Amino acid sequence: MANVSMGAPPTRKAMEAEERPAARSNLSRERLRSAWLFLTPMLLVLALVAGWPLIETIYYSFTNASLSNIDGAEWVGLRNYWEYVDYGDGEGEYFGLFFDSQWWNAVWNTVYYTVISVSIETVLGLAFALVLNAEFKGRALVRAAVLIPWAIPTIVSAKMWAWMMNDQFGILNDMLMTVGIISSPVAWTADPDTAMWAVIMVDVWKTTPFMALLILAGLQMVPGDVYEAAKIDGIHPVKVFWKVTLPLIRPAILVAVIFRALDALRVFDLIYVLTPNNTDTKTMSVFAQENLFQFDKFAYGSAASTFLFLVIAFITLFYIKVARLDLGGKGR
Amino acid sequence: MEAIAKRVGFYALVVFIVLFSVFPFYYAILTSFESGTALFDVNYLPTEFSLANYRDVLTNGVFPLNILNSVIVAVTVVVISLFLAVTAAYALSRINFRGRGLLLLTILAVSMFPQIAVLAGLFEMIRSVGLYNSLFSLIFAYMIFTLPFTVWVLTTFMRDLPVEIEEAAIVDGASPFVIVTKVFLPLMWPALVTTGLLAFIAAWNEFLFALTFVSNNETRTVPVAIALLSGASEQEIPWGTIMAASVIVTVPLIVLVLVFQRKIVSGLTAGGVKG
Incomplete structure (x- = not known):
C-alpha cells in the first residue's frame, strides 16, 4: 500500500x-x-x-453443518481442521483438514498446476508478444487469431480438447503417431501419468493469448528510440532483449504472472469437465466443491474453501504491495 | 542468405502461432458437420457437410431454452452492473472523500475473491430466500465478479478525463446526478462498451455458480448444459452434438471479440497492468 x-x-x-x-x-x-x-x-x-x-x-467451517441440515449447524470449534480422537487405550488418531492426505494431494496438485502452467504461459506469452510487436504483413490478422482461444468459454475448450485427446478417435494421437513421437494411442485424460499434463496443455492454449496481450501492452510502452540507439551502437538484438527490453517490461510481466497465478489457484471448471473424478488432477476448489455438494460434508468443504481463501488473500496482499497500485490517482 | 533464413524463421513462428490458436476451434467446427461413421475417422480437412448435429441439438431437448437463459442472465448482469458502476465510479474518481483509497482497495480485493470461498455462504443465502433453481440466483451471484471489475475499469477511465469538462456544469449548479448523466455518460460510450462486453463474456462463461445454484434442466445456462450433454447410453458420448452446441455458443462471442478487438485489449490491460 x-x-x-x-x-x-x-x-x-x-x-x-x-x-x-x-x-x-x-x-x-x-x-x-x-x-x-x-x-x-x-x-x-x-x-x-x-x-x-x-x-x-x-x-x-467451525460447525458440523451438513448439506441436508445447514440450519441445524452447531459450533464444533476447530474440529474440521484439527481433531485428536483418543481411543482410550493410550492410542489415538488425528483427523481434520490438516491431517487429510487427500486434501494435501489437492493442494499439491493445485500448486503443481499453477507453477507449471503459469511458467509455460509466461515464456510462450512473451514469445507471442515479441512477434506481435514486430511490424509485418498480416499482423492485424494474427492478433485477431490470437484472441480466439481467449474468447472461447472454458467449458467449450475443455470439451473440444477432450475430443481431440480422445484415446480412440482423437486427432492428437493421430498427429503424434504420424510424426512418430508416440507409437501407440495415449489415453491423455485418463492415464495418471498424462492427466495433469492434459489439463496444463488446455490451460496453456486458452490463456497464453491473455498473457501475450498483457505483455504486449508493456512492450508497446518501451520507447522506440531505445532500439534506435542500440542499433546505432551495433548491439546484438539478443543482448538488447536481455539488457534493455526485459528489464523495462518486467513490471508488466510480474503483474500478468500474479494475475494468472491467482486465477490458476482457484481453477475449477476446466478440471471438473476435462478430468472428472480423477485424484491425479483434483485441485483445492474441486475438493471443496465435492465435499460441499456431493459428499454431504458441508462443514468440511467450508473449511477447505476457507483455507483456499486465506492462501489467495495472502497472495493478493503481496501483489498489492509489489505492484504499488496507484489508488489515489496521483503520480501517473 | 542469413536475412532470408531469419525471415523464413519469423514467418514459421507466425504460422505456428496462428495454427496453435485457431486449429482446435477449426477442428470443432469440422466435427460438428460430421455425422455417423465419418465422426470417428480422423479428418484434417472437411469431408462432409451434414447439419444433423445442429438439428439434434436445437430440436431435441432443452438446449434452446438454455441459450435463452444464458442471454437473459448475461444481459441483466451487464445492465445492472454498469448502472451501479457508473455512478460509483464517478464518486470514486471525481469526488474527494476520506477512505476513498481504502474503498478502492476493498473493491480490488473482492475482484480477486475465489468463487469457492463464498460458495457455501451464497448457497445457504440463496436457498433461504427461495431463489434456488431460479435465474435470479445467478444474476445476483454474478455481481461478485462483474461489479468490482466494471467499477475498477470505469474509475480508471473517468479519472483520466480532464477537470475542465465538469467545471462549466458545476458553475451552472448542476447536481452530481445530472453531471454524470449529461456530461460523463456521452463521453463514456467506448469504456461502457468494453467493460459491458467483458462482463457479458464473464457471465456467459461462468460455470461453478451455475452448476451449484440451478439443478433444473430447463433453468440451466449454456456452459452447464454443454458439460452435462449425454447420449442415449452412459458410454456413448455424443461428440457431434457437443461440438455443434459448442460452436453455436462460441461463434457469437468470437464475432463480438473480433469486432471490438482493440477496445477489448485496452479494457483488459486497464484492468490488469494499470498502476
Missing part, C-alpha cells in the same frame, strides 16, 4: 479555492453527500454477495 494517496489532484483544489468560501463548503458538502449516495447501492450489493457469504463460509 505504498502509494495510496487520499489527496486531491492539485488542479481541482486550485479550482475550488477560487470560489467564495460559503459556496464552496455548500458545494463540497453536496458533492460529498452524493458521493455516498452513489456508492451505497454498489457497496450494499458487494456486501451481500461477497462480504456476508464469506463470513458465513468461515462460520460453517
Whole structure:
C-alpha cells in the first residue's frame, strides 16, 4: 500500500479555492453527500454477495453443518481442521483438514498446476508478444487469431480438447503417431501419468493469448528510440532483449504472472469437465466443491474453501504491495 | 542468405502461432458437420457437410431454452452492473472523500475473491430466500465478479478525463446526478462498451455458480448444459452434438471479440497492468 494517496489532484483544489468560501463548503458538502449516495447501492450489493457469504463460509467451517441440515449447524470449534480422537487405550488418531492426505494431494496438485502452467504461459506469452510487436504483413490478422482461444468459454475448450485427446478417435494421437513421437494411442485424460499434463496443455492454449496481450501492452510502452540507439551502437538484438527490453517490461510481466497465478489457484471448471473424478488432477476448489455438494460434508468443504481463501488473500496482499497500485490517482 | 533464413524463421513462428490458436476451434467446427461413421475417422480437412448435429441439438431437448437463459442472465448482469458502476465510479474518481483509497482497495480485493470461498455462504443465502433453481440466483451471484471489475475499469477511465469538462456544469449548479448523466455518460460510450462486453463474456462463461445454484434442466445456462450433454447410453458420448452446441455458443462471442478487438485489449490491460 505504498502509494495510496487520499489527496486531491492539485488542479481541482486550485479550482475550488477560487470560489467564495460559503459556496464552496455548500458545494463540497453536496458533492460529498452524493458521493455516498452513489456508492451505497454498489457497496450494499458487494456486501451481500461477497462480504456476508464469506463470513458465513468461515462460520460453517467451525460447525458440523451438513448439506441436508445447514440450519441445524452447531459450533464444533476447530474440529474440521484439527481433531485428536483418543481411543482410550493410550492410542489415538488425528483427523481434520490438516491431517487429510487427500486434501494435501489437492493442494499439491493445485500448486503443481499453477507453477507449471503459469511458467509455460509466461515464456510462450512473451514469445507471442515479441512477434506481435514486430511490424509485418498480416499482423492485424494474427492478433485477431490470437484472441480466439481467449474468447472461447472454458467449458467449450475443455470439451473440444477432450475430443481431440480422445484415446480412440482423437486427432492428437493421430498427429503424434504420424510424426512418430508416440507409437501407440495415449489415453491423455485418463492415464495418471498424462492427466495433469492434459489439463496444463488446455490451460496453456486458452490463456497464453491473455498473457501475450498483457505483455504486449508493456512492450508497446518501451520507447522506440531505445532500439534506435542500440542499433546505432551495433548491439546484438539478443543482448538488447536481455539488457534493455526485459528489464523495462518486467513490471508488466510480474503483474500478468500474479494475475494468472491467482486465477490458476482457484481453477475449477476446466478440471471438473476435462478430468472428472480423477485424484491425479483434483485441485483445492474441486475438493471443496465435492465435499460441499456431493459428499454431504458441508462443514468440511467450508473449511477447505476457507483455507483456499486465506492462501489467495495472502497472495493478493503481496501483489498489492509489489505492484504499488496507484489508488489515489496521483503520480501517473 | 542469413536475412532470408531469419525471415523464413519469423514467418514459421507466425504460422505456428496462428495454427496453435485457431486449429482446435477449426477442428470443432469440422466435427460438428460430421455425422455417423465419418465422426470417428480422423479428418484434417472437411469431408462432409451434414447439419444433423445442429438439428439434434436445437430440436431435441432443452438446449434452446438454455441459450435463452444464458442471454437473459448475461444481459441483466451487464445492465445492472454498469448502472451501479457508473455512478460509483464517478464518486470514486471525481469526488474527494476520506477512505476513498481504502474503498478502492476493498473493491480490488473482492475482484480477486475465489468463487469457492463464498460458495457455501451464497448457497445457504440463496436457498433461504427461495431463489434456488431460479435465474435470479445467478444474476445476483454474478455481481461478485462483474461489479468490482466494471467499477475498477470505469474509475480508471473517468479519472483520466480532464477537470475542465465538469467545471462549466458545476458553475451552472448542476447536481452530481445530472453531471454524470449529461456530461460523463456521452463521453463514456467506448469504456461502457468494453467493460459491458467483458462482463457479458464473464457471465456467459461462468460455470461453478451455475452448476451449484440451478439443478433444473430447463433453468440451466449454456456452459452447464454443454458439460452435462449425454447420449442415449452412459458410454456413448455424443461428440457431434457437443461440438455443434459448442460452436453455436462460441461463434457469437468470437464475432463480438473480433469486432471490438482493440477496445477489448485496452479494457483488459486497464484492468490488469494499470498502476
